[in-house]
Amino acid sequence: MDETAERHKLKMQKIKAARDRILETKTEEKGLIVVHTGPGKGKSSSGFGMVMRAIAWGIPCAVVQFIKGGRESGEANFLRDRFADECRFFISGEGFTWETQDRDRDIAMARKGWETAKEQILDPEIGFVLLDEINIALRYDYLDIDEVVDFLLTQKPAMTHVVLTGRNAKPELIEAADLVTEMTLVKHPFRDGVKAQKGIEY
Template sequence: MPRQTRGLTIVHTGNGKGKTTAALGMLFRAWGHDQRLCVIQFIKSEKGRWGETIAAERLGIEWHTLGEGFVWNPDDMGPAILKAREGWALAQERIASGAYDLILLDEFTYLLKFGWLDTKAVLDWLRAHKPAALHLIITGRDAPPALIEYADLVTVMENVKHPYEQGVRAQPGIEF
């Protein structure tokens, strides 16, 4: 029988659509409950104007985008790695502050997957510093097993059908 309320660590992973989108839905609900919210988006380019960043700006939701976009050339990785670590330092500050009800680390799994941060060091830090009442949402493909083990709630999104396969391009409001 469910009997306690506590801050959950929630992971949305898998190759399907909807990982960030489901996190935005939680944000939307939490905003309705007047919760104190912070979003840190990794990887995604700071230059993008996404539906969610416009909406967050209008709603006064604290939002940081700390990414260079996806970088494929190993010689260009340096700035992306520095930016990602800057994002994690900011995340640590916000998490440890105790000033939030819900913090979203969007696309954070890639930092672990690429080895830009050490997964064990990140989880040890969270165990020591995450306030018990804070909900922490982490999204991205290929969540490492240790993160899945640490999390309270893990949802895997799987595509059954995807319109790209049918020649339809990404469109506003749906994909971004």
């Protein structure tokens, strides 16, 4: 082994030893509250990737999709057609608020979605729940942020994971969450006149 390779090996051994010491202190298991927010693309995509991961590990899932219901989506088709036994899928929206133009109806749909979400989170058969675009409903005050946070902190079963997506997550939700990721927008083809592409954005 040459000198460069030997130095690399010794460096990696030290890093591994340090990482192993850190991992020894991480012993707690819990159901996480996860928030995906920010102006960049990938919030829902990441959430649905986590659904696939949970299904692969035999964890029963549920999805409650807020706001987006006015348009057919690949994720809804895929999960309903191929994984209906592993993942329940609920749509509680009729499109973005500028499309519906009916605040009272939007609020009613969001409330219906939240009631469904609570049922799924409390169901002992479900271990992972994705609340897709709920942050939009919270942003427009279709749902009460204090009610949502209180439920997640006091009634969510200890080992149930809940992922909440959508831009502009409220500070109260960020504070309550265990894991928060903010997607940053660097470039988006929409700015260059490219419409949403099937298989990429829906």
